[in-house]
Amino acid sequence: MAGFTNPARSIFTSIRELVENSLDAADVARIPPEIYIRLSKDGDSDDTYTLRVADNGSGISPHHIPLAFGQFLFSSKYRLKQARGTFGLGGTMAILYGQITTNKPVKVISSTGKSLIVEYRLLIDIEKNRPIILDRKIHANPRAKSKRWRGTVVEIHLRGSYAQAMPKVLEYLKQTAMVNPYANIIFIDPRGRLYKFDRTVEKMPPPPKEINPHPYGVDVETLQRIMRSTTEDNMLKFMQKHFHRVGEKIARDFLKRAGISEDRDPKTLRPEEIVDLVEKMKEYDGFLPPEADCLSPLGEDLLREGVLKELEPEFVAVRQRKPSAYSGHPFIVEVAIAYGGKVPAKDDILLYRFANKIPLVYDESGDVCWKIVRSINWRRYNLTPNMPFAIIIHVCSTKIPYKTLGKEILADQLEVSREILNGIREVARQLARYLSRKERVKRQVRRLAVFSRYLPKIARFSAGLAGRRPPDISKLYQRKQVFKGFITSGKYVDSEIFDSHRYSVVFVHIQNKHKENPAAVRVLGLVNSKWEVLIPESTLTSGSEIYETLRGRYKAVKIQAKSLKPDKKSLIDAYIDGLSQ
Amino acid sequence: MSIKKNVDLATSPKSIVQKKLEELGMKFCEEIDRGVFPTVQMRSRSISNIFYSPKYRQYILGKSKVTRSSRNIAHLRPFAQMVWTAYFVHELLKQKKTSTLRDVYYSAQAYDIFFKDQSESDDIITDLETVIEHPRESFNVFPEERSAVFGDLTIEYTVPGYEGRRMNLSSHPDGVMIGPALTDARFVKTSADKVIVVEKGAMFTRFVEEKVYERFNAILIYTAGQAPRSTRYFIRRLNRELGFPVYIFSDADPWGMHIAMVIISGSANAAHLRELTTPDAKWAGVWASDIINYKLPSEKLSEIDVKRLRELRNDPRYKDRHWQKQIDIFMKIKKKCELEAFSRYGLTHIVDRYLPERLKELGA
Numbered sequence: 001m002a003g004f005t006n007p008a009r010s011i012f013t014s015i016r017e018l019v020e021n022s023l024d025a026a027d028v029a030r031i032p033p034e035i036y037i038r039l040s041k042d043g044d045s046d047d048t049y050t051l052r053v054a055d056n057g058s059g060i061s062p063h064h065i066p067l068a069f070g071q072f073l074f075s076s077k078y079r080l081k082q083a084r085g086t087f088g089l090g091g092t093m094a095i096l097y098g099q100i101t102t103n104k105p106v107k108v109i110s111s112t113g114k115s116l117i118v119e120y121r122l123l124i125d126i127e128k129n130r131p132i133i134l135d136r137k138i139h140a141n142p143r144a145k146s147k148r149w150r151g152t153v154v155e156i157h158l159r160g161s162y163a164q165a166m167p168k169v170l171e172y173l174k175q176t177a178m179v180n181p182y183a184n185i186i187f188i189d190p191r192g193r194l195y196k197f198d199r200t201v202e203k204m205p206p207p208p209k210e211i212n213p214h215p216y217g218v219d220v221e222t223l224q225r226i227m228r229s230t231t232e233d234n235m236l237k238f239m240q241k242h243f244h245r246v247g248e249k250i251a252r253d254f255l256k257r258a259g260i261s262e263d264r265d266p267k268t269l270r271p272e273e274i275v276d277l278v279e280k281m282k283e284y285d286g287f288l289p290p291e292a293d294c295l296s297p298l299g300e301d302l303l304r305e306g307v308l309k310e311l312e313p314e315f316v317a318v319r320q321r322k323p324s325a326y327s328g329h330p331f332i333v334e335v336a337i338a339y340g341g342k343v344p345a346k347d348d349i350l351l352y353r354f355a356n357k358i359p360l361v362y363d364e365s366g367d368v369c370w371k372i373v374r375s376i377n378w379r380r381y382n383l384t385p386n387m388p389f390a391i392i393i394h395v396c397s398t399k400i401p402y403k404t405l406g407k408e409i410l411a412d413q414l415e416v417s418r419e420i421l422n423g424i425r426e427v428a429r430q431l432a433r434y435l436s437r438k439e440r441v442k443r444q445v446r447r448l449a450v451f452s453r454y455l456p457k458i459a460r461f462s463a464g465l466a467g468r469r470p471p472d473i474s475k476l477y478q479r480k481q482v483f484k485g486f487i488t489s490g491k492y493v494d495s496e497i498f499d500s501h502r503y504s505v506v507f508v509h510i511q512n513k514h515k516e517n518p519a520a521v522r523v524l525g526l527v528n529s530k531w532e533v534l535i536p537e538s539t540l541t542s543g544s545e546i547y548e549t550l551r552g553r554y555k556a557v558k559i560q561a562k563s564l565k566p567d568k569k570s571l572i573d574a575y576i577d578g579l580s581q
Numbered sequence: 582m583s584i585k586k587n588v589d590l591a592t593s594p595k596s597i598v599q600k601k602l603e604e605l606g607m608k609f610c611e612e613i614d615r616g617v618f619p620t621v622q623m624r625s626r627s628i629s630n631i632f633y634s635p636k637y638r639q640y641i642l643g644k645s646k647v648t649r650s651s652r653n654i655a656h657l658r659p660f661a662q663m664v665w666t667a668y669f670v671h672e673l674l675k676q677k678k679t680s681t682l683r684d685v686y687y688s689a690q691a692y693d694i695f696f697k698d699q700s701e702s703d704d705i706i707t708d709l710e711t712v713i714e715h716p717r718e719s720f721n722v723f724p725e726e727r728s729a730v731f732g733d734l735t736i737e738y739t740v741p742g743y744e745g746r747r748m749n750l751s752s753h754p755d756g757v758m759i760g761p762a763l764t765d766a767r768f769v770k771t772s773a774d775k776v777i778v779v780e781k782g783a784m785f786t787r788f789v790e791e792k793v794y795e796r797f798n799a800i801l802i803y804t805a806g807q808a809p810r811s812t813r814y815f816i817r818r819l820n821r822e823l824g825f826p827v828y829i830f831s832d833a834d835p836w837g838m839h840i841a842m843v844i845i846s847g848s849a850n851a852a853h854l855r856e857l858t859t860p861d862a863k864w865a866g867v868w869a870s871d872i873i874n875y876k877l878p879s880e881k882l883s884e885i886d887v888k889r890l891r892e893l894r895n896d897p898r899y900k901d902r903h904w905q906k907q908i909d910i911f912m913k914i915k916k917k918c919e920l921e922a923f924s925r926y927g928l929t930h931i932v933d934r935y936l937p938e939r940l941k942e943l944g945a
Contacts, residue, residue, distance in 0.1 A: 447654045454661035457694065458651055459613055461661075461668035465606020471613035476651075502616060580616050581652060 003407075004097045007047065008164035009362075014097065015039070015169055017090035018053035018154055020358060023180060024084050025057025025152060027296070032202055033057065033183040034151075037173075039162060041190045047159050048102055049190060054153040059112035062138075069095055069108050069154070070122040070131020080398040081208040081294045084358050091154070096124055098156035105134050106156045113150030115141050162190050168361055173197060174310055175352055175359030179298060179394060181306035200309045201302065208296040214244040215254075215281040216328025217290075217399065223274055227266050236262040244328075245288040254284050290330035292323030297332045297396050298357065307336050307392055314340030314543060317430035321423050326415040331397035333416065335423030337431050339389040349373055350390035355400040355410065362408040369393050369410060372421050381432040389431065393420055441509075441547040448507060448577050451477045475502060476580050482559055483510070483574035488519050490566035495559040495574055500525075503578030506550040506557050510574040512540040519570035521546070521561045525554035539564055540572075594719045595674055601713050602671040609664065618652035621663070623711040624853060631852045633897035638860035639847035640898075642711075649708075662705045663712070665694045670709070670720035677741040679721040679761040682706065711853040718764060718811055728812045729756030731789050732773050732800030736766035754789060756803060764811045768822055771800070775945060776819050776827040778802045778862075780840050784830065784920050784931075791932040797940065800825070808844050813857045816844060820859045826945060827862035833872055834882070834917035835889040838864065838907070846898045865939050869910035872918050875935065878925050879916040886917060 003013035019035060026033035034056040042048040060068055072092055095106045111117040121135040141148045162169075166189070173187055177197035182204050185197040213222060232238040239251035246254070255262050258280040260273075269277065281287075298306070300318045307316050318336040325331065343350065353360040353369050364370060373391060378384060395416060403411035410416070455473045463470040482495035500506050512519045523535035534557070535548055550557065561572045609619040624630065624642040634641040651660045669688060673680055680688070686702040689695065696702040706717050717723075734750045740762045747769060750757050757763060777799040779785050785803035788794070794801055800819060804812055819825050829844055831837035841864035847857055872879050882890075893899050894908050911917070923931035 450654050450657050454657045455651065457661045457692075458609065458619060458664050461664045461692075462606040462609035462613070462619070464668045465603055465664075465671055466610050467603070468607075468610060471610045473613060475616035476613060476618055581618060 002404075003093070007159065007161035008168070010097060010101075010158065011039070011049070011051075011160035011162055011165035012168050012172065012362075014051055014094040014156065014158055014160070015053070016172060016358075017094045018051070018156075019173075019176065019185075020084040021091045021154075022053055022055030022057055022152065023176075023183065023357070025055055025059070026183070027057075027083075027204070027207060029056075029058040029150070030204065030207060031056055032199060032204060033180065033185075035183060035185045037185070037187045039188070039190050042102075042157060047161060048157060049160060049162065050155060050157055051098075052153065052155040054151060056151040059150050059152055060108075060110045061112055062110075062116065062118040065108055065110060065118060065120050066122060066131035066133055068092075069106060069120075070124050070133075072129055079210045080213055081210045082296050082356055082396050082398055083208075084356050092124070094158075095122075095154075095156055096126070098158035099124060101159035102157040104157040106154065108155075109153040111141055111148070111150050113141075113145075113148050115143075115148075117141050117149060170195065172359055172361050175354070175361065176357075178306040178310040178352065178392070179303070179354050179357045179359070181302055181309050197310075201305050203302065205296050205298050205302055209293045211291070211294040211398075212242055212244040214290040214325070214328035214330070215246065215284070215287050216325075218243075218278060218281060218328070220275055220278050223278055227269065227274070230266055233265045233267075234263040235260055235266055238266045244290055250286055250288070253286055254280075257284060287328075290325045290328060292330045292332055294398055295323065295330060295332050295396050296357075297334055298394060300334070303334055303336050303392070303394065307338050307390075311338045311390060312342040313338035313390070314343075315431065315434050317427040317434075319423050319426045321419045324415055324419055326401065326413045329397050329399040329401075331395060331400075331416060331419075333419040333423050334394040334396070335420065335427050336392040337389060337424070337427040338392065339387075339431055339434070341388075343388045343390050345386055345388035347386055349378075349385045352390060352392045353410065354392070354394040355402075355407075356396050357394070358407075360408050360410070363404070366403065367409045368403075368412040368417055369420060371412065372417060372424065375421070376424060376428070378428075381428040382435055383428070383431070391424060391427075393423070395420070441545060444507065444547050445509060448479065451577075451579070452479050477578065478503070479575060479577045481573070481575050483561065483572045485513075486561060486572040486574075488561050488563040488570045488572060490563055492522075492560040492562045495561070498557045498576040498578065499555075500557045500576070500578050501553065501555050503580050504551070504553065505579045506554065507577040507579070508535070508548045508550060508557070508559065508574070509545065509577070510540065510547075510559060510561070510572065511545040512542060512570050513573055514542050514570040516542050517568035517570040518542060518564040519561055519572060520564045521559060521572070521574075523548070523550070523557065523559050525550065526556040527554060529555075531558075540570070542570070594715055595721075598713055598715050598719045599671060599674045601715075602667050602674075605667055605712070606664075606671075618650055619660070620648050620650040620652075621660070621712055622646050622648050623708065626707070626711060626853060631849050635897075637855065637858075638845075638898075639855075639858045640849045640852040641855075642852050659705060659708070662689075662694055662696065662702070663708050665689060665692055666702075666705050666709050667713075670717075670722060673721040677721075679723060679740075681723050681725055682717075683725055685722055707850075707853070714853070716810065716814070716851075716854045716857060718761075718814055721761065723761050723764075723811055724809050727758045727760060728805045728809060729785065729803045730759055730763070730800060730815070731756040731785070731803075732794045733771055734768060734773060734800055735770040736763065737769050738762055739765050739767060750800070751794065756785065756789065756801070759802075759809075759812050759815050761811070764815055768818070771823065772798065773800045774798045774825060775940075776800045776802060776816060776825050776862075777865075778804060778808075778816065778827060778829040778844065779920065780804050780806055780829075780831040780837065781920050787928070788932065791929055793932055793936065796932070797936065804840065804844075807840055810851070810857055813844055813847075813859070816862065817856060817859045820861060827859055828865040828940065828943065828945065829862055830866050830920060831864070832917070832919045833867035833869055833877075833879075833911075833922075834919075835886055835893055835911070837867070837920075838893065838904075839889075842898055842904075863943055864904075865943060866935070867918060867920060867922070869907045869914065869916075871935075872914065872916055873910075875923070877918045877922040879914075879918040879922070882911065882915045882917050887912070887915075 004010045036054040038052045105121045105123045109119045117139040119137040123132040187195040226242050304318045316338045321333045323332050401411045401413040403409040459470040459473050519540045522537045524531045525534045559574045612619040625645045625647045630643040630645045649656045686699040738746045829841040831840045845862045
């Protein structure tokens, strides 16, 4: 079975499948997910475990539970929307694997938030592909709606090796938290250690809409399924009703070109005609490109939030590319780049790959993302692979172009690859700009440090030569710290005033040293005994700094700082330097 | 001969240098007082500003000047380093102490002035030489390398603690080291009438052993390869103050030729300085023609030797016919030899035969 090839991989895949079902279930319920995962050793056995995954998702209605968990369901459903797993299938694989290796049933507890909570113990009858219900219990949900429990708990027994799986499991959970910043995830491992990934936002991305398949993306099997279930009795209506973005005009034109009569009953199409129709659909160039409202990308804000939360970088740039399509499947690429902070500097670039909000943590090197990352000339962005930066790539689509059955490697799809490449370029440019600006500030600060370092020496040794007392160098250059660890409030507060009348150039350097909160600052100059704003209100995010050169003569210069959000105090350091001539 | 008139070349520039340094410090202080960033001007030492002067028979700096300003971030560090160096050598002069290039480099750290390496501090000292227009020896800063002198010349020390003490330079058979004390000493009495300079230690020792100083009335100087500036200065003094002709013996190859040439006409590196050259000194051998005439054992010229000869051929210092002729012979015979090659005919051959013949030829 794909994904269950060895003891380590089996643990990993089981956790992954159940967690993804849970996340999907919460998405459906439009509730920020609460996922609880516990993996514990079974008795004193070395390699059998109990895996329990609980969520607060939509729940499953009682009579659906046996089919959802005890049977491989090949549904007649053909309409599409973005989801993590194929609900039921991956989870059922995990259940089956557990059953094969331990001969123990799965326990499922679920409620849709109504008055009942149902508990099943099930086995899968493999030969007949049918659930065997061992036990069914009904519990009461509290009367008060607000206290009612809703969600699903799945508990399986399985063989595997957690010790070997641990690094990948933890990496998987961390990355899951990165692309699901609105989820709370708790994991208790067999050694009793607790791993907690807290949500930083409540907001969830808009849910995907269900759409018809696009004619370009339809295969023979799907088309047959649609034909079996359709209520339409002519091809003109059939095309319009069951296919994405096909209107009357396009349907007419297409059927004419395909040589199929408009009033032909779809049910009368012979198998070879169906095969031919699929081919004609792929050849026809008049279909409109698919729309992306069946997709649920994270969005730039959530992606930024997730990256900030899990990687804690100094800088992050995110970019969502415009929706596009390959072979009739709509897709959206989202890319982020994170630099510095807690992003480690390794020998190679850190690459995080995601598909439909699932982290891909196995089989890295064969992935097209790596191919693209390798093809980029990073020096153009003043980056080298050993610098502390990470690239995050998220592809969402109704059909992710996986290379293999294991769903870990993205294949090289021209359209998708192009979007990934352009996305990376965009965020890399932003990072390059950030770094060059930072370098400029650093250089300027260093330049001024040279004055304060050498001018006193020139004065001292000149005086030594001349046999007199040292001259006063503040006429040439002066540096003053006007804010020293200043804690902002909701209102503007003045810094110390810098007497700048004898300097022709004044440099202002302001840093926000707070770990989280942003500040607002501005710079004022005394002109004709009135304070004029020289640098208007600027936002200083946590850890950032601004550096400005003021030209022209001012009697005095001062800085004002306040909290950007009234209740969030920030920490300000500021220096003013004056240079004559 | 006893030297009566005290032409005090050795000590008089020092008071001038000291005054110039003080004026420099005063200028900087006054500029800062006025709220102006101090600047200093000096002649440019870039290649485009180095010219050969037939009048002085050495390289000199042209008119182009550079300004170093403390307003310029890139200049600030070397500016501060130069002010410190000026201060440091001023203290040396005031306290009548001497120092070496290496010592200056290390001393800086005690004043919180840093040089990347000694070559940086050497460069700054060269800057200061250019600004003050006097060689570093006038700042009491000397190089590490030492060469030696032997011969009947009585000198009188002027350095602190030894003032008035006299010594004869033939009193030690290994020769007397040419250091700061000797460079600044007064010449009192001599029976010699010429100076013979050799580049090789072995030859110097041979000349002393064979009593060349007696047989030829010569003061012998050993340069240890390329002559250090203090030695060049000392040779110049012997030539200028005592009027002695100077004969230089070096290897018969482009490098040996150039050792002689630097004593005669100076180096491009010292184009900002005068008083280090002895334009009347003569390259007495070993010439390329000697390899043929004396049938000296020789080696083939290497590629680098040939390349160097081509450079020298176009060097304005080598314009003289005699030099050009020797270069032509080198190129023709493609051979070179060392001073020691004369030993082929016995240890004393060079003194017994070659030296008298050559000196006669040169009109000594």
